[in-house]
Amino acid sequence: xxxxxxxxxxxxxxxxxxxxxxxxxxxxxxxxxxxxxxxxxxxxxxxxxxxxxxxxxxxxxxxxxxxxxxxxxxxxxxxxxxxxxxxxxxxxxxxxxxxxxxxxxxxxxxxxxxxxxxxxxxxxxxxxxxxxxxxxxxxxxxxxxxxxxxxxxxxxxxxxxxxxxxxxxxxxxxxxxxxxxxxxxxxxxxxxxxxxxxxxxxxxxxxxxxxxxxxxxxxxxxxxxxxxxxxxxxxxxxxxxxxxxxxxxxxxxxxxxxxxxxxxxxxxxxxxxxxxxxxxxxxxxxxxxxxxxxxxxxxxxxxxxxxxxxxxxxxxxxxxxxxxxxxxxxxxxxxxxxxxxxxxxxxxxxxxxxxxxxxxxxxxxxxxxxxxxxxxxxxxxxxxxxxxxxxxxxxxxxxxxxxxxx
Numbered sequence: 001x002x003x004x005x006x007x008x009x010x011x012x013x014x015x016x017x018x019x020x021x022x023x024x025x026x027x028x029x030x031x032x033x034x035x036x037x038x039x040x041x042x043x044x045x046x047x048x049x050x051x052x053x054x055x056x057x058x059x060x061x062x063x064x065x066x067x068x069x070x071x072x073x074x075x076x077x078x079x080x081x082x083x084x085x086x087x088x089x090x091x092x093x094x095x096x097x098x099x100x101x102x103x104x105x106x107x108x109x110x111x112x113x114x115x116x117x118x119x120x121x122x123x124x125x126x127x128x129x130x131x132x133x134x135x136x137x138x139x140x141x142x143x144x145x146x147x148x149x150x151x152x153x154x155x156x157x158x159x160x161x162x163x164x165x166x167x168x169x170x171x172x173x174x175x176x177x178x179x180x181x182x183x184x185x186x187x188x189x190x191x192x193x194x195x196x197x198x199x200x201x202x203x204x205x206x207x208x209x210x211x212x213x214x215x216x217x218x219x220x221x222x223x224x225x226x227x228x229x230x231x232x233x234x235x236x237x238x239x240x241x242x243x244x245x246x247x248x249x250x251x252x253x254x255x256x257x258x259x260x261x262x263x264x265x266x267x268x269x270x271x272x273x274x275x276x277x278x279x280x281x282x283x284x285x286x287x288x289x290x291x292x293x294x295x296x297x298x299x300x301x302x303x304x305x306x307x308x309x310x311x312x313x314x315x316x317x318x319x320x321x322x323x324x325x326x327x328x329x330x331x332x333x334x335x336x337x338x339x340x341x342x343x344x345x346x347x348x349x350x351x352x353x354x355x356x357x358x359x360x361x362x363x364x365x366x367x368x369x370x371x372x373x374x375x376x377x378x379x380x381x382x383x384x385x386x387x388x389x390x391x392x393x394x395x396x397x398x399x400x401x402x403x404x405x406x
Contacts, residue, residue: 015131027082032090089120129318132213140220161214175382236302268389275393286311290350291368365399
């Protein structure tokens with residue numbers, strides 16, 4: 001049994017709803033109490049209004065009725081006219097054993113949605129990354145095979161895997177789009193707030209995937225439409241150059257002589273060198289990275305290969321297991337606290353709550369969610385991409401310079 005002193009993990013439902021929020025033509029309804037969806041629905045509200053909760057009362061639990069869920073589904077169908085509807089269980093309905101698959105079958109004839117799907121019997125030990133993977137597999141099995149094919153639009157792509165709840169997520173999405181537009185003239189098919197339309201899944205020349213949990217969906221699209229995908233989470237100059245080179249080769253674009261690219265590349269190199277010289281000037285500098293797999297892996301590579309740092313401890317905060325053997329497995333809260341007390345790193349890069357909790361041990365730099373005491377106001381200050389290198393370098397220098405270490 002886990003006991004939490006600081007903050008519990010983000011649940012599988014959190015990841016599932018994050019993933020669903022990418023697709024405005026899908027509507028998700030959680031069968032559970034109103035409060036279980038409040039934080040996440042607020043976080044994804046500006047992407048698309050396609051996430052709902054049915055609410056559930058004591059009498060519904062006692063009698064095992066699903067009428068409130070059925071009515072919520074009918075109301076959402078009339079309001080949003082989704083192509084697909086997903087019924088998602090909650091902890092409460094999991095415990096009482098609600099059969100959401102039976103409810104989905106019952107609702108199918110009453111709704112305009114093409115298909116009503118059920119996400120029930122979800123593991124209590126699963127976390128956010130499992131939710132993304134579960135959604136990707138559901139898309140691959142239930143939705144992608146039914147999507148019609150369209151003529152490809154040369155120079156276009158979909159951006160898959162960026163969550164509205166990622167720290168600096170909106171800014172990172174804008175920066176990736178800006179770079180590919182300014183350097184290569186490529187068109188991002190996502191809606192203004194990041195949504196992905198079904199038609200565009202078939203017409204894009206390629207898919208840009210920024211988290212490995214979204215790869216199953218990208219692979220299904222490659223199999224169905226022949227659409228290649230590129231996986232990238234570019235922090236630092238080297239990763240940006242590798243990322244851009246792959247896309248340039250795929251699209252047949254020679255971008256390296258582009259004056260915008262050349263100017264920004266030189267600015268990014270200066271920012272990276274500035275960070276490197278500052279961190280290496282600190283005696284016995286060490287850092288612990290604690291966050292989602294892709295970001296931790298990319299950050300570790302940036303700090304090791306560009307800043308020439310050796311004392312780096314990277315810890316995965318999710319269940320996802322990648323191929324990077326230099327990343328330690330997910331730790332329980334007690335294990336992480338023990339590790340921090342033993343290592344006492346100069347800098348901790350994690351979410352806001354851990355950075356605050358360990359302020360007497362290490363200086364903290366917030367780069368992951370959740371952020372409890374503030375919202376993500378940095379919509380135009382990315383950490384990914386060329387301009388992101390400048391912001392990341394400056395903010396990291398401020399973190400190690402301005403906050404006194406106890």
